[in-house]
Amino acid sequence: MSNFLFTPLENNILVKSVFDAILRTFDLDELLRSIVENLRKLGFDRADVFLIDNKRRVVKGTWGTDEQGNLKRISDEELSMDELPSREGYYVVGEKLLKEKLNIDAPAMFLRIGEEEKFQQLFGYMPPSPGYYKRVELGDNFCLPVVVENRTIGLIAVDNYISYRQISEADAQLLAMFVFLAGIALQKRQNRELLEETNNLGFSLSRQTKVDGILNTLFRDDWGSIKLLDYYYSIIGLVEGEYLSFKIGIKEVSGYKPVESFRIKIGEGITGHAVTTGKTIVCHDVTQEPRYITDSTGVDKTLAELVVPLKSGERVLGVLDIHHDEKNCFREDDVTQAEILARYIAAALERAELFEKLRDSEEMYRALVQASPDAIIMSDLTGKIIRANPRAVELSKVKDESELIGLNAFDFIAPKDQDRAREGLEKTLRDGFARDLEYTCLRSEGTQYPAELSISVIRNTEGKPMAFVGILREISERKKLEEQLRQKQKLESVGELAAGIAHDFNNILTGIIGYASIMMMQMEASHPFYNAVKTIKKASDRAAELTEQLLGFARGGKYMVRPVNLNDTVKNILQLTKETFDRAIDIETKLDENLSFVEGDPVQLEQVLLNLCLNARDAMPVSGKLTIETSNVTLDDYFARVHSDIEAGEYVLVQVTDTGIGMSSEIRQRIFEPFFSTKETGTGMGLAMVYGIVKNHTGAINVYSEVGKGSTFKIYLPAGEKKVTEERTEREEKLPRGSESILLVDDEEHVRNVGRAMLESFGYRVYLANNGVEAGKIYAEKQDEIELVLLDIVMPEMNGRETYRRLKKINSAVRVVIVSGYSINNQVRELLNEGAMDFIQKPFDVKTLASSVRKVLDRSLN
Template sequence: MRLPKTIWLCGAALACFGAATAVSGIAQRALLLAGGILVMLSAWNIIWWALRRQAARGILAETRRLTQADPDQVFLTDEAGEIIHENPAAMDRFGTRTGQAMSAVLGTFMASPEALHRRMLGQIRNGAAVKEDIVTRGGRFRLSVSQLAPAHLLWRLDDLGAAETQPGGSDQSGLPQIVAEPDGRIVHINAACRAFLGHSPASLSALFESSSVRSGQSCIVQAAAGPTRVILAEMPGQSRRREIYLVVLGDVDAPRTVGAGWDAIEDLPVPLMKIAPSGEVIASNREARQLLNIKNTDGKRIADMLDGLGRPINDWLREAAEGRGGHASQFLRGRGPNQDTFVQVTLNLSSDASEGHLIAVLNDVTELKTLEAQFVQSQKMQAIGQLAGGVAHDFNNLLTAISGHCDLLLLRHDEGDQNYGDLIQIHQNANRAASLVGQLLAFSRKQNLQPEIIDLRDTLSDLTHLLNRLVGEKVTLSLNHDPALMQIKADKRQLEQVLMNLVVNARDAMQRGGEIRIVTENMILKSQMVRDRATIPPGEYVVVKVIDEGHGITPDRLPKIFEPFYTTKRTGEGTGLGLSTAYGIVKQTGGYIFAESDVGKGTQFSLLFPSYDLPVAEPLEIQAAAPERASEKVDGVVLLVEDEAPVRAFASRALRLRGYTVLEADCAEAALDLLSDADLNVDIFVTDVIMPGMDGPTWVRVALEKRPDTKVVFVSGYAEDAFGDEKSRIPNSVFLPKPFSLSALTQTVQTQLEDHRQPVRATAS
C-alpha cells in the first residue's frame, strides 16, 4: 500500500520543482519548500516499506523454522486471510495453497467455510482470541488464529479425531452420548457410550426401534450387559444435529437407579431434577437451576417453582410415583418472577436402595408457548374478522334495499313535497350506516377499495385544514415531508380515515397540549426486515410517522392496541374500533403498521407503504344521474339473479323504470333453468356473488359456454377480491359493490351494454 503512495509523492515533488523554475519570489520558495517536504515523505515511505519487507521476511523465516516439524497444519496469512506460507503437514494434507484464501482450505472438509472465515477475521481484528471447533463426518477439528504482526496471522488446524471426543464440545459428564443427524443417522458416539452399548449403531432406529425419540423418554436399549432402561436427555447440537445423552436407570428387572450418579449429571447440558413423590426437590443440575432462575433447590418444592396443571402438582407426582401417567409430558408455567417461563416436564420413575424418587427432564418451551399464544390470537382475530365480514355483507343487503327504495320514492317527490325532507333524512342515515359497515369491512380487510396513485404530500396538504380543526387549540400540528417522496397506490378516502384516526388518538393522549408531528420519508430495504412478528420484504417503501408527546402506552397494553374493541381510553371515550380499522385498511392496501411507545414521553405510529411509480388507468366513477334521465327509454333484456328478495325487488323496479326487460331468479339454479330455453334472448346478467348453492361466478361461467357474448355485472357486499383471486377473470364483466344507488345500478348496466370493450369499474355513487 505504501509503494504506490511513494511513487505518487515523488511525482508530486518533481511537479513542484518543475513549477518553481517558471516562477520567482515567494511563489518559487513555497514550491521548493513543498517539493522538499514531499521528497522527505517519499524517503520516509521508502524506508518504512523496506523495514516492513525486512520484518515480513523475518516473520516468514521464523514461522518456517518453528512450524517445520509441527504435526498440526499451520498457515501464515496476511491480514485479509490470503495464505503466504504453509508448513509441510499442511502441504501434505491440502497441497500447496500459497496465494489462496484460507476459506479455500476450510472448504475442503466443511460446508459454508466463508462464513466461518469472515467471523474469525472479524474477531481477530477486534483483538479477541479466536478458537473454533469444527465438526464434520470425518471427525472434529479445532481451528485457531492469532496475530503475529499487524499484517500477519497464524492459523493452526488441530485434528482432534472422531473416536474419543464428542462433537458438541461438552462431553465432560462421563455419560453415554450420541450425536445424530436430523434424519436419524448416527455420526458419533463417545467412549462412554461405546463401552455401555458394546457396539456402534448406525442409526437411532437401530438402537431405539424408532428414530422419533424425544427428551425425557424412558426406553430400553440393548447394552453390553443386556437390556437396560435409560432416560433420554436431548439438546440441540451444531448444524441441526441432535445430541442425546443416556441416563442409565439399570437392568430392566432390577430396581431403577441412576447408574452414572448425580455428580455426573451436574454438568449435563439438559435440565434434570430429582424429585420426591411428596414434591420436595432432592437435587437438580446446573441447567435446571438456570432455567428456573434459582441459585439452589435446597428446601424447595416443585410446586413453589412451577404451576399450571389446573390441579395440585403433588397429585400428578403421586400418580407418577405409583406408575400411573408419569411419562406424559406436562407444560407448566414458572411462578413469581419466572411466570413468563414455560417448561415441559417429563417424569420418569427411578429408585435406589433406600427410597423411590422421580427423575424430571425439563425443556424450555417458552418460545413455543409464545408462538402458540400468537397463533390462538390470530385464530381469534380471524374468527372475529369473518364474523364482522358476514355481518357487514348481510347489512349491506339491507342498506341496498333501504336506500334503493328511498331512491324510488325520491323519483316521485320533489323538494316542495312535505315528505321530501323525511326521505332525504332516510337516505342520509342509510349512507351513514354504510360508512359504519365500511369500518367493519375494513377491520375484516374485506372492504371495497378504489386504489389510485397518491402523492402523500398533496393528500396531507388537503387534510391539513381538517386535521387542525380536529386537534384543537392546545395541540399544534406540524408536517415534515421528504422533498423527493415517492408515490404510493392506495384508496385515498380510506387512507385519510387512517390518518385522521391516528391524529385524533394522538390528540386524546395529550390532554395538556403539545405537538403532533407527521413525517413522511422514503425507505429502501436491501434485505428483508423482521419487526413485531411481521416480515417486510426488500424493496422501496414510503414511511408515514405520526408522533405525539402524550402519556404513552404501557408495554403490557401495546401488543393489544390493534385488537377490535380494545381501547386504552376510559369507558365511554372510545369504541376500540379506530386502530383495528386502521390496521385492516393498511394491511389490505399491502402496507404495514407498527407502534412504539415510551410511557410519559409519547407514541409513534409508523405506516409503511410499497412505493408505486407505474402509471395506471384511473377507475371510472359513475356519477349520480339527474332524476329526469330515469325516464329515458333503452332496450335490453336483463337477467337479475339475487337471493335477497328486497334487493331483488328494488333492482328489478329500478331497471324496469329505465326501460329494460327484467327476468328475475332467486338462485343460480333457477337462472340456469331460464337460460335452458335457447330461444330466450338475454343481453346482460346482473348477479349477486355470494348465494346459497352455486355462487355467481360459477353459474355465470356455465351460462357463458352457450352465450359467450353476454355481458355481466357482479354485485356483492364483499370486496371484489373476495372471489376474484380464486377464479379466473370472466370476460365482459364489471363489479358493483353494495350498497349501490338506483343511478349507480342503471348506469353500470347501460355502460356495459354500450361499450364493453374498455375496462370499466363501477363504484357506488
C-alpha cells in the first residue's frame, strides 16, 4: 500500500524539526492546534485534524483552517464512521471497503480526484458512481488515517486550494511521514490524558462511601477518555456468599441504568470463573466459549467479553464485566486499562464496605447511647456540652437535647464538688480516663442528686485532646441501699451486744426470781420478810422486762408462733388507747375485712403496735389525729430492690400515721437505735424493740416523716395461710406436781441450784449436770429412770445443740425442753424442728417452770 501511494521522503529535516516542536506541547488541545499550524509550515494551504469518537461512531473535528487558511476550531464538524459523505476534490473510501479489500482498520481514506486508476488497482474496480467523488478545477486535496499500533485514532486532511498547487507524490510522502509521527504524539498525549482521567476517576471513586455512589461516579458521562466504559455495555457484579449478584448497574451506549437483579453461582460462567480463579479473563469470541452465559439484562448482542476480578488483597469482592458487540476487539492496552480501573473500583468498594460497617457500628453505638440507662454527655475541653443522650436530658429536667447544648457541664455539679470535678478532668487529660467519681449533681430546677461519673478523653489522629465523654449514673437508690445496709449492720451489731447482755442478766435473774418465788410460796403473807422478798421479786420482774425489751430489739423475745389476725390486734390496742390517750387526739381505723393472717407472737405484735401508738401520742402533745390502717399488699421485685431488707411476695401492711411534729432526716436515721431518744423521760428502747420484733417476724418497717408534717410507720409482715385457733383461756390455779426424774443441764451453778429447788418443791427427782459431756454420761446410765431433760443452749465444752444430738443417739425418744437466756434463735428453732418439745426462756419463776414441765410430761405420756 505505502509503496504504491508514496514517493521517497524529500524533506525529513523539516519534518523532524516540526515533530520536535509538536512533542514539546503537553496539552492535547494545544497539540492538535500545533499539528495544524505545522502542516502549514510543511507547505500545505489548509489542514483539518479529526479524532475518532468510538462511543458515537463519528469522526469529530478538532482544529483546522478556514477558506483563507486561517486557524480555526472545527469541533462542530462531524463525519459518520458508517457512511462518510463525498468531499470536494477527493474520493472517500468507507471503513467497510478498507477492511474487506485492504485489511486496514480505519474509518475512512481519501484519494485524490483524477486517480481513478489507483482506486481500481487498490480495490479492483473503478469508483461505482459520481456520488463518491466530484471534480473541481482548483488545486487538489489528500486525507490519511492516523494509525497507531494498527488502530485508527484520527484523520488528517490537507489541500492546496489557495495556491492552486497540485499535491505531489513528494507531498504525499511528506504528509505520510508527518501523519505517522503525529500519531505517535497524539497517542502519547491521549495516553497521558487517559492516565490523568483514570486517576481522577480513582480519586472520585475514593470519595464515595456507598456502592450506589461508586456506580453513579463510575458510569457517568464525564470520563470520555476511558473508552472501556464506552463499549457495548459494562456491568459490576458483587460477591454475596456463594453467589455473584448483578444488581448494581450497567452502562450502555444510551447511558447508565440500573440492572434488574440477577445472580449466578460462583464458579459458573465466565464471570463466576473469574471470581474462583481471581484472574482476568479475555474472551474474544463468546460464541466459541462454552462457559458463556447469556445475561439477564435483555441485551444478547455480546460477541466479546472482558472480565476483571475486583480484588482486595487475595479476597475477590466482585467483577468488572465489559461486553462488546464485535469479536477480537479487546487489545492488550484494553486489558491493562481494565485492570487499573478494577483496582480503583475494588479499593472504592472496600472503602464503601468499611464505611458501611462503620455506619452500622455508628448506628449500633448511637442506639446504645440513646437507649443507655446512664446519662452520656460529650463536651469540649472547656466543659461546654456538645451532645447529650435522652437519659441526660431526663436527669437534667430539660425538654430536649437542644436545651443542654452550649451549656457548661460544670453548671450541673454542686458548687461544693466543682473543684473536685475540675481535678477529675485534669486526671482524665493526664491518664486518658477517670472512673467512678462521685459528685452531687444539680437538675435544671436546682434539686440535687448523687451521681457517679466516669470520663474519657477523645483525641485526634495526632493524639491531641479534642473533647470529653462523660457517663453519669444516678446513684440515689444505691446510696439509699448502702445507708440501709449500714444501718442494718449497725443495729445488728448493737443487737448482738444487747442480746449478750440480756442473756447474762437473764441467767442472774433466774436465780433471784427463782429463789424469791420459792420463798414467797413457802412464806405466809404475815412473815416479816414476805414483803421484802416480794419487793425483790417485783424488782427482778421489772429487770426481766428490760432484758425482754433488749432481746426484742435483738430480734427475739418470748416467741409463741401462731396465726394472728392483726385486725384483732388493732382492736385490742384501740381499747387501751381510747382509755388512756387524751381526748384531743382523734383516733381513726381503716381495717381490711379480708385481711390475711400472719404467723407470729400475738403478745409481741401487740407490743409493736402499742409502742407505735405511744410514739404517735408523744408526737402530738396538744392535739392531732392518729390513723391505723391494715391491708393486704403485694410487693414486687422493684420494691424488693429498693428495700433490701425484704423479699417480693404477699404481705399484710399495718400503717400507723400521726399528724404530729414529725422528724428530721438525721433523727429518722437513728430512731431504731437502742437507748436513742428525743424525749427527756424516754428509755430509747421502744422503737428499738419494735424494729427487733418486726425483723424477727421476717418483716420490714419503713418510716416516712418530715418536720412539721407528721410521721407514717409502715410495717410489712409476710401473709400466712393458717387460720386462727382460739386460745385456751383457762388458767390452772393450782400448780401441777409430779414425781418423775428430771435431768437439769446448765453451766451456771446458781441456775442449777434454783432449778433443782423449784422442781423438788413440786415433788420431782432431779439430777444435775454442769455441761453436755457430763449430761451424756448421766443420761446413758439413768435413761430408763430419767423422763425429761431441761437443757441449756449456751455452755462450754459441748453446747446445747451437740448435747441434744448426743442424747438422741443414746435414746431417740428422749424428751427435751430447751432453756436459754436468749430468745428463740436459729439454734433453738433447729432443735425444736428436730424434736425438742418446748422452750423456756430465762428468767423463769416457779409457775412457768412447773407448768411447762408438767405439760411436756403429760403430752409425752399420752
